Amino acid sequence: MPRIGHYGERRRLLEASSAPDSMAAWMRRYLDALAVQGYSEDLLRARRQTLAVFLEWCGDRGLARPAEITLPILERYQRHLFQWRKADGEPLSLRGQALAITHLRHWFRWQVRHHHLPTNPAADLDLPRAPRVVLPEGLQAEEVDAVLAQPDVDDVQGLRDRALLELLYSTGVRRQEARNLSIFDLDFVHGVLRVRQGKGRKDRVVPIGERALAWVRRYLDTARPPLVVEAHETALFLNRFGRRLGNNGIAAIVRRAFDAAGVTKRGACHLFRHTMATQMLENGADIRYIQELLGHERLDTTQIYTHVSIGKLKEIHTATHPAAKLARTPDT
Secondary structure (H helix, E strand, O other), X not given: OOOOOOHHXXXXXXXXXXXXXXXXXXXXXXXXXXHHOOOOHHHHHHHHHHHHHHHHHHHOOOOOOHHHOOHHHHHHHHHHHHHOEOOOOOEOOHHHHHXXXXXXXXXXXXXXXXXXXXXXXXXXXXOOOOOOOOOOOOOOHHHHHHHHOOOOOOOHHHHXXXXXXXXXXXXXXXXXXXXXXXXXXXXXXXXXXXXXXXXXXXXXXXXXXXXXXXXXXXXXXXXXXXXXXXXXXXXXXXXXXXXXXXXXXXXXXXXXXXXXOXXXXXXXXXXXXXXXXXXXXHXXXXXXXXXXXXXXXXXXXXXXXXXXOHHHHHHHHHHHOOOOOOOOOOOO
C-alpha cells in the first residue's frame, strides 16, 4: 500500500500517535520498563529500532493503536520484511526477520501482562527458520603469529596495538568488552582480567596468559603514559587524543594488522575469539570452561565450536577407531 499522502489523514495519525493508548506511547512505556529492569543500551537500541520500523509501517496503513493489530496484519508485515530489500538490493536475512518478529512478540506479550491487550496477536506468528550459524574459518597458528607481529613496538601506538592484539587473543573478550577495560581490571599477581558489564550486563573474571600480560605491562609502563591527557582517565587502551579507544578504533587496529599480515579471512576482532575457543577445544578443554570464558549464558551458544573443530575430531577418529582405515592385505 502506498504511503498516506492526504494532509488530513497524516494529521489524524500524528494526533493518534500522541494519544495515551497509541502504539508510540506503549512503545515508550515498554522501553522505559526495560531500562528500569536493567537491560543494556544495546538491547534497548535494537528494540527501539525494530519497533520504530513497525510503527512506521503501521502508520502508512492508518494503524495507530495496539488494539488494531491482528494476526493477519502481522502476517502481512512479515511478508513485507521478507520482500524488503536493502539499498544494495540484498534481502533482510532470515535471522534479521526472525529477530524483528521476536521483538514484536515480546512487546505485545508485555502489553498483555500489563492488561492493555486481552491477547497477544503475535503469539501464533511463525518465525522463519534461520540457518545454522556458520563461524568463519579460524586462524592457523602461523597466521596468529604473523598478525601479532605486525605492530611496530618501538612506536607508542604500535606498542599499544600489540598489547591489545595479545589481550584479545589470550582472553577471547569481545571488542566492546576490551573497549570498556580499565587499568584496574588487570590482576597481574593472579593472572586474571575482570570483564565488567559484558554482554547482558554481566561481570566475569577470565584468565590472561603470561605473554599477553607481559605486553600489557610493557604498554602500561612505556606507551600509555605518553598517551595520557587527563590524569583521571582510567581506560586501559587510549587513542592518540588520550581518550578511551572506541569500537571502531579497535576494529581498525585489528583489521590493519590482518591486512599487513596478508590474512584475508573475515571477522577481525571476533576471529581472535573464534580462534581461541576452537584451539582450546581441540587441545582438550571442557566446553563448559569455554562457555564460562566466553561469557555465554547458554551452553548451546558455545556448542557451535564443536562443529568448527571437526578436523581434530576426524584426526582422533582416524587414529583410534578400529574401522577407520581400509584394511590392507598382502596383495594390496
